Amino acid sequence: MAAAAAEQELLLHLKLAFLAREPPACVLSLARKAGGGSVTPHVQNFILESCTGNNNNSSLNRTEKIYKEISFISPTNDNKQVSLVARLSCSINMLEGDTGCSLWPSGLFLSEFILSYPKIFSRKCCFELGSGVGLVGVCLNYVSASKVILTDGDASTLENMKGNMEMNNLCVEQEGSQLPEENKNKVQCKYLSWEETSESDLWDCRPDLVLGADIIYDPVCVPHLIRVLSMLLRRGNNRGTNNVANKEETSNEFSSAATEVPVAYIATVIRNAETFNCFDKAAADAKLSVVNITNSEAPLSLLPYMLSYDRSSVQLLKITLLS
Template identity: 70%
Template sequence: MNFMRSLLNKFSFLDKTSHIYKEISFLSPTYDHIFPKRVSVVARLSCSSNMLEGDTGCSIWPSSLFLSEFVLSYPKIFSTKCCFELGSGVGLVGICLNHVGASKVILTDGDPCTLRNMKENMELNNLCIEQEDSRALKESKNKVECKYLSWEEVSESDLWGYQPDVVLGADIIYDPVCVPHLVRVLSMLLRRDGRQGGTNGTSVDEFVYETEAPVAYIATVVRNPETFDCFATAAADTGLSVLNITSSTAPSRFLPYMLSYDRSSVQLLRISLLS
């Protein structure tokens, strides 16, 4: 009771009638050769109490749960990598990325209220959200940044400071109006060119950049086939490869107690630049 009271006092800016606090516990389903170490992650989140009232960015969606399970199921994909998430919402995926040892986690959202709630959630989970050049961030094992990012307004120069190895997104393919902007941002983030800075001669770093191209993983529920087709077409026109890996790379079930969570409705896409 004292814990919850202190939380309410700390986050007094929230409308207590529209936000609640939840704990999402990810637990290994079995102890076997696949998971030599038990997965046990508890994410404490401030989120919307009603996702249908317009506060969608502060809601916990099935795709976010699915993508979080994917991160925990395949930690080697994300460990020691710079991970950049689009439309991060409450920040659940970022908490899981930090848990598996991502070298840097950049969470972004284009809604100021959602971004503010996300930052508070990172603090609630004792994750560092200092600026990139701060000493605290460089010395902390919790390397999480929360950034404002408008898909419509962001330019390529705005992203020059980031060279993500992995781009992520959950339920970000939802509006045909936003699809061209989303595809443009994905294309910029997945392209490794002069943004990493000029060097003289060929170095090991340059070789790594050339051979290990960035990849994106997007979890989505196809509520409107026309919108998804619009995304697939725009991606192909922009030179992006979109593969559905839901069956071949299904995550483990870390949320068996969450009966309302429908995993079957979520699809997992792997996106990369066509060579």
């Protein structure tokens, strides 16, 4: 019985890797694992019937884009194998400059963090910087954030993001209009240039939580990023939040998340120590506290089938305004 369950789990991982468009070497590795060391006829038939045979529009190549399905394994033992499936249009070649339409390890890590600690984000106004394909937004909606605001400074990335929201049955609120309060599946997608944005541009944005994935990448952009973070955290600190009412619910997550102080969570891969040191110094100068919580608040591993995803390379930072 246990052996059969283990085999089914391996075959599920193989199928999910197919739908996520994992690299061929990763898919082959999973196929061999499912076959006990080789790609057996049974595994071959499974691939033909359950993977290639069921391919739909969400995983087909279309011009310069590829459609992926990112399936998060259920963190609970409720007989539900997959808790959330995010369907995303992504760039085929991230080296061609279309980085905003690519799927990055930090975005996957931040998404796992959200799904691992849902009570931190439930009933909170969440604002993401550099939202890219919008995966974090899909996860925030899934855990019932009260408001989800996604932003990016690239127009083509923003359009792709809006399409991804619609592909996941989320309604995109148009500028100047407001969807009914009872409509829970809604997000805002806004153009935001860190260099040009001002306090007035963020007048209506008073977030409880600010998020970002792989947004510390260029020392030239660091001062602008720090300025925007400071504005958002300061504006959030002036709002009347629902955090007090939510305090008891979040007490088992992290006690710090239950306070009224707005918090930023940034997932990043430190590719260049000099760039990160530049960010760290600029944050200190702006009186921002930066704490690495990668180990203390590690998310669950909800994407075990994505062999190309190196979780160990990602750092998770918690940022607040110093009082």
